[in-house]
Structures are given as structure tokens and as C-alpha cells.
Amino acid sequence: MKQIFSLALLAITGWLLWSLVPYGQATEPGPVSSHYIAHGLQENGGSNLVTSIVVNYRGFDTLGEVTVLFLSVAGAGFVLRRRSGQRRVAPRPSSEFVQTGARMLFAPMVLFGVYIFVHGHLTPGGGFQGGAVIASAVLMLLLADRDHHLPHGFMGWLESLAGFGYVLTGFLGLAIGGSFLANKGVLPLGQWNRLFSAGVIPIIYTLVGLKVGTELSTLLDVMVDSGRDHGEADAHGQKGGAA
Amino acid sequence: MIIVDILICLVLLAAGVGAMLQRNLVASSVLVGVVSLMVSILFLRIGAPDVAMTEAAIGAGLSTVIFLIAVRRTEEEEQ
Amino acid sequence: MVDRVLILAMALAGAGMLLALIRLLRGPNIPSRAVALDVLTLITMPVMVGLAITSGRVIYLDVALVYGILSFLGVISLARYFDQGV
Amino acid sequence: MAALDIIGALLVLLGSLFLFLGALGILRMPDLYNRMQTGTKATTLGNMLTLVGLGLLEPAWLPKICLIILFVLITNPLSSHALARAAHRAGYPLAAGSVTDALREDEQAGGIEPGSTACQVRDPGSDPQPEVAE
Numbered sequence: 001m002k003q004i005f006s007l008a009l010l011a012i013t014g015w016l017l018w019s020l021v022p023y024g025q026a027t028e029p030g031p032v033s034s035h036y037i038a039h040g041l042q043e044n045g046g047s048n049l050v051t052s053i054v055v056n057y058r059g060f061d062t063l064g065e066v067t068v069l070f071l072s073v074a075g076a077g078f079v080l081r082r083r084s085g086q087r088r089v090a091p092r093p094s095s096e097f098v099q100t101g102a103r104m105l106f107a108p109m110v111l112f113g114v115y116i117f118v119h120g121h122l123t124p125g126g127g128f129q130g131g132a133v134i135a136s137a138v139l140m141l142l143l144a145d146r147d148h149h150l151p152h153g154f155m156g157w158l159e160s161l162a163g164f165g166y167v168l169t170g171f172l173g174l175a176i177g178g179s180f181l182a183n184k185g186v187l188p189l190g191q192w193n194r195l196f197s198a199g200v201i202p203i204i205y206t207l208v209g210l211k212v213g214t215e216l217s218t219l220l221d222v223m224v225d226s227g228r229d230h231g232e233a234d235a236h237g238q239k240g241g242a243a
Numbered sequence: 244m245i246i247v248d249i250l251i252c253l254v255l256l257a258a259g260v261g262a263m264l265q266r267n268l269v270a271s272s273v274l275v276g277v278v279s280l281m282v283s284i285l286f287l288r289i290g291a292p293d294v295a296m297t298e299a300a301i302g303a304g305l306s307t308v309i310f311l312i313a314v315r316r317t318e319e320e321e322q
Numbered sequence: 323m324v325d326r327v328l329i330l331a332m333a334l335a336g337a338g339m340l341l342a343l344i345r346l347l348r349g350p351n352i353p354s355r356a357v358a359l360d361v362l363t364l365i366t367m368p369v370m371v372g373l374a375i376t377s378g379r380v381i382y383l384d385v386a387l388v389y390g391i392l393s394f395l396g397v398i399s400l401a402r403y404f405d406q407g408v
Numbered sequence: 409m410a411a412l413d414i415i416g417a418l419l420v421l422l423g424s425l426f427l428f429l430g431a432l433g434i435l436r437m438p439d440l441y442n443r444m445q446t447g448t449k450a451t452t453l454g455n456m457l458t459l460v461g462l463g464l465l466e467p468a469w470l471p472k473i474c475l476i477i478l479f480v481l482i483t484n485p486l487s488s489h490a491l492a493r494a495a496h497r498a499g500y501p502l503a504a505g506s507v508t509d510a511l512r513e514d515e516q517a518g519g520i521e522p523g524s525t526a527c528q529v530r531d532p533g534s535d536p537q538p539e540v541a542e
Contacts, residue, residue, distance in 0.1 A: 003264060006263070007260065010256070010259075010260060014252075014256055018252070048293075050293045051293075094402065094405070094490065095489070095490070095493055097486065097489050097490075098398070098486060098489065098490050101482070101483075101486040102486075104482075105482065105483070105486075109391060112387075112391060116384070116388065123381050123384050124292035124293040124295070124296050124381055124382075124384055124385065125296060125384060125388075126293070126297075128297060128300075128301070129296050129297055129300045129301075129388065132297075132300040132301050132304065132305055132392075133300060133388060133391065133392065135305065136300075136304055136305060136391075136392050136395055139305075139308060139395060139399075140395060140398070143395075143398055143399055143402050144398075216305065220308075220309070220312075223309065223312045223313070223316070224312060226316060244329055244376070246329070246333045246336070247329065247332045247333055247336050247369075250333065250336030250337060250339065250340060251336060251339070253340060254336070254339050254340055254343050257340075257343055257347065258343060258346075258347075261343075261346075261347045265347075267352075269352055269355075269400070269403065270346075270349075270352070270355050273346065273355055273356075273359055273396070273400070274346065274347075276359070276396060277343065277346065277359070277362060280362065280363070280366055280389075283385070283389070284366065284369060284370065284373070287370060287373050287374075287382055287385055288373060290377070292379075292381055292382055292384070292385055295382075295385050296384065296385045296388055299385055299388055299389040299392070300388050300389075300392060303389070303392070303393075303396075304389075304392035304393070304395060304396065305392075307396050307399075308395060308396060308399045311399050311400065311403050312399075314403075315403060323417075324413055324416075324417050324465060327417040327420060327421055328417075328420065328465075330421065330424075331420045331421050331423070331424035331458065332424070334424040334425060334427065334428045335424045335427050335428065335458075337428055337431075338424075338427045338428040338430070338431030338432070339431070340431075341428075341431040341432055341434075341435045342431040342434060342435075342447075344435055345431075345434045345435050345443070351440065351500060353440050353444075353491060353494070353495040353498075353500060354434075354440055354443055356491055357434055357440070357443050357444050357447040357448070357491065358434055358447070360447060360448060360451075360484075360487060360488070360491075361430060361431055361434055361447045361451050364427070364430075364451040364452065364454075364455045364480070364484070365427050365431065365451065365455075367455060367459070367476060367480070368423065368424070368427070368454075368455055368458035368459055368462065371458075371459060371462050371473065371476070372420075372458075372462060374469075375462055375465055375466055380468075380469055380472075383469060383472045383473070383476075386476055387472065387475060387476055387479075390476045390479050390480055390483075391479055391483075393483075394483040394484060394486060394487040397487035397488075397490070397491060398486070398487050398490050398491075400491070401487070401490040401491040401493070401494040401495075402490070402494070404494055404495070404498050405490075405493075405494035405497060405498065
């Protein structure tokens with residue numbers, strides 16, 4: 001009965017959404033939006049207006065998002081860390097084909113993630129998407145070979161450096177351009193639709209990509225590694241690596 | 244073109260209802276991934292490639308895997 | 323003409339999506355669902371590229387590329403799930 | 409209309425037909441391994457044919473589309489292999505009318521990891537996970 005009710009509710013909502021909401025409403029944009037649309041490309045030099053808004057006009061907001069992601073990953077890692085005295089049972093090793101394929105694909109996938117966030121000001125990509133692709137590459141490596149461990153010291157170092165670089169870029173903008181994360185006067189805006197253009201946007205997106213990639217990779221490593229000893233006979237493979 | 248939209252919306256609705264009614268947690272998380280995938284196609288259809296890419300990378304790719312790992316961990320805890 | 327063929331092809335692919343979703347909903351066991359997910363992701367990529375062609379924007383291809391790279395991770399993690407690997 | 413357009417459109421149509429048939433196959437086939445065969449081979453072919461056809465329609469985009477095809481060509485056998493292997497190791501049964509099981513014969517002949525087949529799953533044939541109580 002409850003299911004029928006929720007199905008009916010879903011059907012009604014779907015019908016309303018389908019019939020009432022048109023694809024893209026053609027209203028006049030507000031004053032702020034029209035300023036962005038009219039002056040965004042000249043002021044930022046990026047060919048992708050969405051990226052210009054996200055990283056430049058709303059750069060402080062993006063800094064906040066990255067901080068929120070960092071805090072959530074830190075909290076998850078704190079909760080999920082393996083308690084001492086519990087050893088995990090080594091899982092079945094994956095087949096050789098999968099291991100070889102994962103090792104072969106790891107570098108191209110990381111390269112593709114770098115491509116995504118370096119080209120953030122030209123294509124729909126950006127720091128978060130590129131970071132997700134890099135984290136997926138690390139996850140593939142972890143799925144194929146569980147004895148593989150991330151170099152946590154290096155990852156933490158890289159992550160802190162990226163966050164520090166973001167704030168430093170902001171203060172440089174404050175010193176030179178007159179406002180926090182200002183795009184003017186720091187770097188030449190360059191030519192439209194070229195890789196080296198759009199002022200500080202590629203730098204910020206590279207830093208965001210590195211930060212998000214390392215954070216998500218560390219989260220996935222902690223999640224994969226937090227398995228408990230659940231008392232099954234480990235006929236397959238030895239005990240887990242160096243605890 | 245409208246028929247493609249209707250088919251994608253049908254898949255989206257069926258996957259959403261299935262994810263709600265499904266008892267098996269793994270199947271449910273896979274269905275949530277399918278919902279994300281269809282939403283990503285719809286975002287592409289209405290001209291928002293940025294959101295579509297984020298949805299495809301994080302919604303359909305990473306979060307399904309994170310759900311799977313979480314289900315696995317809870318099963319291990321229950322045993 | 324070409325546009326009509328494209329729309330017909332995308333409608334066929336969408337019908338295939340619906341069939342794969344039925345298997346995903348019904349599938350008696352997890353590997354069957356994983357195969358259905360694989361088919362769904364393989365159908366999605368041409369649909370995305372077809373949308374890029376019909377709307378004429380080359381940057382839509384990046385979305386298909388990202389999804390093409392990430393799609394097999396779900397299937398591999400499902401496989402590792404019931405192989406007690408994750 | 410250019411000849412390239414006609415070839416591209418035909419390839420797209422053929423490829424989407426293969427995609428549809430592959431999806432129909434996973435709905436109609438009796439057991440997991442048959443489904444896996446139709447669901448991976450036919451749809452990989454359909455995917456590649458469709459992408460090549462779309463690339464012929466827009467020749468300027470062909471390099472990027474080739475990149476997508478390359479990734480599909482590398483990753484899809486990988487995931488199918490992992491899936492089939494894991495399913496066989498977890499003991500999912502073949503259909504009633506199956507004639508031979510080459511992987512099990514291999515393992516019993518002392519090939520790959522003896523003793524790792526069958527009797528691992530509590531309830532083969534349906535989801536191994538117990539139903540969650542409300």
C-alpha cells in the first residue's frame with residue numbers, strides 16, 4: 001500500500017515536472033548575471049564562462065568547498081582508521097590480467113586527469129572532475145592489488161602544498177591586484193582559447209585538482225584498507241601486508 | 244529527439260523506483276549509479292556539460308564504488 | 323536525413339537501455355546486474371557522442387571520454403565485491 | 409550528400425542495432441555466462457561501430473572519438489574477464505543445458521588455483537546477500 005502510494009506520488013510529480021517545467025526558461029538574467037555574461041570573457045580571458053565564474057568571481061567559495069572536502073575526508077579517515085590489534089585477512093588476489101591491465105592503465109588515467117584540470121578554463125572539466133579521475137586511477141590500482149599502499153607522507157605533503165598554494169595565490173592577488181584572488185595584474189590574460197591564458201584560473205584549477213585528487217585517493221585508500229578480520233579461512237594468499 | 248528524452252526519463256524513473264524498492268543493498272547502490280548516469284545524459288541534453296561531467300565522474304563513477312565498499316565493510320562487521 | 327538516422331539510432335540505443343535496466347531490476351544475482359550495468363555504460367557513451375553531434379558542440383565529447391574511462395571501475399569493483407576483494 | 413555521410417550513418421545504424429540486440433540478449437539468455445557473452449561482445453562491437461560512424465559524420469572529431477574507442481577496447485575485456493572469473497569462482501551455476509565447463513576442467517587438471525571453485529556461496533543462483541529486515 002505504501003509502495004503504491006509512493007509510486008502514485010512519483011508519477012504525479014513526474015507528470016507535473018514533465019508538463020510544467022520547460023527546458024531552460026527564457027527569462028532575462030538579473031543585473032549580476034548580465035554583467036558576468038557581458039564582461040566575463042574580457043575580464044578573465046577564459047573561453048568557458050562557467051569556469052570563470054566558479055574560479056574567479058566565486059573563487060572564495062571554491063576555497064570553502066575544498067576546505068569542506070578536506071574536513072570531511074579527515075573526519076572519515078579518523079573514524080575509519082584501523083584499530084590496533086586487528087589484522088585484516090588478505091583478500092583473494094585478483095587475476096594477473098587485471099593486475100597487468102591496472103598497472104598499464106594507471107599512468108594514462110592520471111595523465112587524463114591532469115588534462116582535465118589543466119584545460120579547466122577551456123573545456124567543461126575542472127579541478128573536481130580531474131581530481132575524481134585521478135582518484136579513480138588510484139582506486140583501480142588498489143582494487144587490482146591490495147598490497148599496494150599509497151605513500152601517505154607524500155600525499156599529505158602534496159595536499160598541504162596545494163592548499164597552501166591556493167591561499168598564497170589569493171594573497172598574491174590581494175597584494176598585486178587589489179582583492180583576494182584577483183585575476184588582474186598577476187599574470188597576463190593571454191590569448192583567448194589558448195592553453196596559457198585566463199590569468200590565474202589554470203593555476204588555481206591545477207592546485208584544486210591536486211588537492212581533490214590526493215584527498216579522494218587517501219579517503220579511498222583508508223576505506224579499502226579498513227577491512228576487519230572477519231574470521232574466514234584465508235586459504236587464498238598470505239596475511240595482509242605490513243599491517 | 245523527444246523520443247530519446249522520453250526513453251531516458253523512463254529509465255531514470257524506473258531506476259529510481261527500483262533503487263527505492265530493492266532489498267539488496269548492492270543492487271540498490273548500482274541503481275543509484277544508473278540514476279546518476281541518466282541525470283548526466285539529461286544535463287548534457289539541456290546544455291550543461293560542466294554539471295554533466297561532474298555527475299558522470301563523481302555520481303556515477305566514484306560514489307557507486309564508495310557505496311559498494313561501505314556495504315562490504317558493514318557486512319564484515321555483521322559477521 | 324542524417325539527423326533522422328541519428329535520432330533513430332539513439333532511440334534504438336535508448337530502447338536497449340530500457341531492456342538492460344529490466345535485467346538490472348530483475349537480475350537474480352549480482353553478476354547479472356553487473357553485466358546489465360556494463361551494457362548500460364557501453365550504450366551511454368555512443369548516446370553522449372550522438373548528443374554532441376546533434377548539438378554540434380565538441381566539448382561534449384569530454385564528458386563521454388571521462389565516462390568511458392571511469393565506467394569500467396564500477397564493474398571491476400562489483401567483481402571484486404563478490405570475489406571478497408574490496 | 410557526401411559518401412562519407414552515408415557510410416557513417418549506415419555504421420551508426422548498424423552499431424545501434426548491435427547495441428539493442430546485445431541488450432535484448434542479456435534479457436533473454438538463460439544463465440549468467442550466456443548473458444555475459446552477449447552483453448559484452450555484441451555491445452562492444454555495437455559501441456565501436458557507432459562511435460566510428462559518428463566519427464565519420466564529423467571527421468574533425470575523429471581523434472578524440474578514437475581515444476574513446478581505444479579506452480573501451482582496453483578496459484572492457486578487463487572488466488568482463490574480472491567479472492566472469494569472479495562469478496565462476498564464487499560458484500554461480502551454469503545453465504541446465506550446458507555441455508562443458510572448460511575453466512573447471514582446467515582447475516581440476518591442476519591448472520589455475522585448485523580448490524577455489526564452488527561451494528562458497530550460500531545460495532547459488534540468487535543474490536548471496538540475505539534480505540535486510542525492515
